[in-house]
Amino acid sequence: MRIIKRLANWFGLHPMAGDVIWALILVQPTLGNTLSLFTAEEQENPLGYFPSTAFNHVLMIAWGVSYAAPLIWRRTRPALMCTLLVVPHLVQLAVVPIPMFPNIFVLIAMFAVAAYGSERARRLWLALGVAASLAAAIKWTTGAAVGSQSDGSGPHDVVGIMTFLFVMLAASVTVCWLLGAFTRERFTTVRTLKDRADAIAAERDRFAQLAAEQERSRIAREMHDVVAHSLSVIVVQTDGASYALDQPGDAAAKLELAREALARIASTSREALRETRALVGVLREGEAPEMAPQPLLDEVDELIESTRVSGLDIDYAVDGSPEAHAPLGPARETAAYRIVQESLTNVIKHAGPGAHAWVHLTHSGTGLMISIRDDGNGADADDGHGHGLIGMRERVAPFGGTLAARPRLDGGFEVLAIIPVDEDGPPSDRRTGAEGPGAPAPLSRITDLTRNNS
Template identity: 50%
Template sequence: MPRVKQVSDWFGAHPMFADSVWAGLIGIASLVATANLNSRWVHISPVPTLEVLSIVWALSFAIPMIWRRTRPVLACWLLLIPHVVQLVVTSQPMPGNITVIMMMYAVAVHGSQRAGRIWLGVGILAAAAAGLRWSYQGNGLEQFLTVAIFNFLGLSALVLASWLLGAFNRERHTTVASLRDRAEALERERDRFAELAAEQERSRISREMHDVVAHSLSVIVVQTDGIRYALDQPGDPAAQVEQARGALDTIGQTARTALR
């Protein structure tokens, strides 16, 4: 599973390569289908000219798929050309018609919402045109209309389903991106609160240290002045020394407390 995820992530990071693979598969299938049509059209045109045109036509289904995710609107416009040609030259479905479903999904996911709605309408119109074109087989009017309606409903359902799936995934991607941005914003806010709390704690400790040191220095200054005053007064020298020793003990204890 980790290897599969790595492959999936790599293809997601290189969309044009992945779409080129799809384009290659569609191109091969379209070339095979047009080769079968060529065998029926040999009497219409010289073979070399017909082969060249059929190859160009087949590849025109595949090449636009390279930009399926990077430039979906451009791909839709390019794919419109071979489908119009198909409606003119044949009344049969082609393998390249699967690009309609793929592009409905792609333009709904990767295109703008306006472009997605426009191309959904184009897809429904294309389903109607294909339903009419593929339904005429020289049968009666009633049978033709029945088959045409059935084909239109089936094709338009495929177009609409692929577009809705793309729109759903677009909303899901938007929601996931919004949740990710919100989570990142909350994480940044949490980090700011942590930095603010640490700064406030440092300020509190600094104030407390300042108060302790200032108080201790005040005590030391008072004791020092007291010793000097006591030594300057007349009296018993031994008592003065004892009084000075006590003051010095207080100074030492106060200094050690401040140092801790």
């Protein structure tokens, strides 16, 4: 079966090779038909038989080859095939008043030109095929009448026979032409479906590539947040331990402080290593790493506590309840967690010693607002390339959120992020129309504020 499939594919790619084989097969009965027109007696024959001479043999062989040779271009150049077939058929109409075997090549030509020819060639050769049917009906009917008179069998209804023969020949030509047109349409449909399937496959590959790029971007953001936060905490703890050892006082107390700092460094490093392994495991092909769950909004408390241990003074407050809006979902909660984490990392890196930070989460009917501000030194002028802020903006962008990061007028830095909920999601006992001094600020007002000051 595999060999047959390979041969079929090869002949499909080389149509002329298959047509040459068919021409060689059909030339044998064609030559047999033309050579059978010889008569043993050199006398005039009303049916057009010819004396068996060497010259006539050459003519008959050339005539038979002229019937079969055009089949070589059956699929590659069908209009040329039809044109070349006209010559031997005109010779037949002139010298032989009876049907011959190669006349079936007309039906093959009609099928081929309808299936593989141009639109103009299809119409032209259909009309010529019908005209050839009329010419053949007239010639063959006349030849049969002459033969019957020579045999003494009497006259026949020439007009009736001619009409019947014409209808049969024209119908055969038309049917073959229609079969070719149907085949052409089927080829077109198959080609269209194949092109559509290829386009769908290409689009699927593009989506897969885009998804892979998005996944790599997500992993890069996660790695940045994890590594930057953990290293910032480690640096602060290391500096604190060094400072404590350099101060005068009880050596045992200083060693205890240094030991606590080293313990915090070890804990932070282990946590960062665990998350890094989980993230990098996604990039390894052929493996199925155990992925740690992504941090959610209720883990912000632990993040605040771990950051406080590093020495940063943080005030943390939450206004409203998650029930005030539709569920955020894991993706939005992870984005909120990472924004808080990255903002606190920036406070540790840039605010300087003695800085104070405020983390404020506000749940409203339309989503979650995150506010992180500090009273430190603000961002340095040579603060790298700003990948952290870019990453935070990329986290809120898929949800239609906004993020503003800017220095404060009274010193320090602030980050305001808004993560709207999915409006199509199920509402969960939302509170609307809350007013009063304790109510959270309207989300639309905060959005305008961040856009005007970003």
